[in-house]
Amino acid sequence: MATTLTPNTADVIAEAARPKPISLAQDIWRRFKRHRLALLGMIVLMVIVVGVIIGPWLWTVPINEIDFGARLKPPSAIHPFGTDDLGQDLLARMLYGGRISIAVGLAAMFIAIVVGTIVGAIAGMSRGFVDTALMWLTDLFLSLPQLPLLLLIIYLFRDTLKKIVGAEVGVFVMVVVVIGGFRWMPVARLVRAQFLSLREKEFVEAARALGASRTRQVARHILPNALGPVIVAGTIDVAAAIIAESTLSFLGLGFPPDIPTWGRMLFDAKDYLDIAPYWALFPGMLIFLTVLSINYIGDGLRDALDPRRVMG
């Protein structure tokens, strides 16, 4: 067989030797994967999220079936995670509660990111008075005693909201808005800092010289480059919001008793620690695992997106 290379094969070899072009997303994924614990956290979180979403279809025991014959039973084949003081199945309640906890975390994060980005972007683009005023507001919010205020707001507005949109939706909306409303400040600061440096960069100047409007400069050139740290902050915010919601429920001031969020289950379980420790252990461990996974994912994303490189 002849071993001479036809021009065609040479091209193919040259093509193979050249590094394959990879997209930004692939590049981020490649660097994210190097962080073992972040990858593990992502898998654990996926298992929890998928379990919580499809779990209630597979485990069809109702969450509020009261069975006094099965009070405070430790984990068994019929009740894998045991039962509470009313004989309600803990696995079913945890699956249902997980949906709420995770939904609250995501929704509150969304609010924090949107408000923070808007405030930070306005402050970063305007000079002088508006910037100073917005940053003063941000610093003021940072020094508010958040948990007492959260409790105060819930105490004052709980009943009215319940009357307007019903207990479940009312509490959900309020908890999400209040938690999100107290978590936008770090995002605003990050976005402003990014904007201050990016708006002076050559590529933005070039866009300006080409006649791009302010909105276009922000939307097409500055904002996409400022998103790295925001994504990291947003990830951590989900964990913080889940903890905040659980804290409220744990204090007995979050969701009503018939909605079993993880924090609420701990609140109910804390008086039975001596006879039914598993009742507190399972939801507590789930909160811990979820939060730990999210924090590790945030850490991995921080490495992968490397805010310092973006700030340059």
Add this chain to the structure above:
Amino acid sequence: MTLSGTYVLRRVLIALPSLLGISLVLFTVLALAPGDPFGDIVSNPNIPAEVAANLRIKFGMDDPVMVRYFRWLFAMLHGDWGFSFASRIDVDTLILQRLPTTLLVVGSSQILALLIALPVGVYAATRPYSLFDQIANTLTFIGFSLPTFFTGLMLILVFSIQLDWLPFVYRSDITSTGWHFYWDHFKQTIMPVMVLALFQAASWTRYVRSAALDVVKLDYVTTARSKGLKERVVVLKHVVRNAMIPVVTLVALQVPAIFGGAIVTEQIFRVPGIGSLLISAILANDTPVIMAVTFVFSCLVISFNLLADILYAWLDPRIALG
């Protein structure tokens, strides 16, 4: 090293608008709230309409918002915080009874957290990516992912129920005397303090580590080493002090979270501080107490921020000059 009085005075003057801002936020929340938060008396059907109307005039409930705000602020600053519906005593007396306990628990937990975070963070930074650093890093991640209410329940489960070493309910009426009195107090304070300290230590260790890691690489540290200074002197005199500067800022940002944690801890261990007072007041619809406790928490946050600012200037004298 010396701190000028003018700088301290300037920081105090800057803190005042924040206090005004916070009081404005508090009052807005109260004013926006549906119904009359103090309305129990006024809307009570047993009270005749004209008496209720007189009460409204007496409390100035129909005055313009600005007038009401300044009257409320003035009363708050005067220590005239009203009368607790539930406990039947003046709110300021009630809070003054409870405040020392909160300050004791929060204060000692912060000191403990600092005693853990400083050495661990600095040691990890001097040996980055070593086994010690990796273990410390994993533990800090676990530490700040564990919510305080869960740590509290776990400690109760292990040390009170399984081992029966420590009491899980905080008692303010300990009967023993002398040496035993202090010992009993110490025993019941351990768990609440530990819960708060572990959580704070976890976040602070990370801050200290990354701040120290930035400093260790600097030229003046290398110079100090090449002068032949002992490693201990290099770390303590050259690294730690400068690494503390960014840490102080981050700690100041955490102050609201510290008091939030105190509320949870006091509630779990039934510590009679202002945090548990807030929760019981909310459950009892005791509005004057709720408002006053929130106001006290705001003042505490601002004073601790002020303290951090002053500490910051002491650590980095350039700040006070700038």
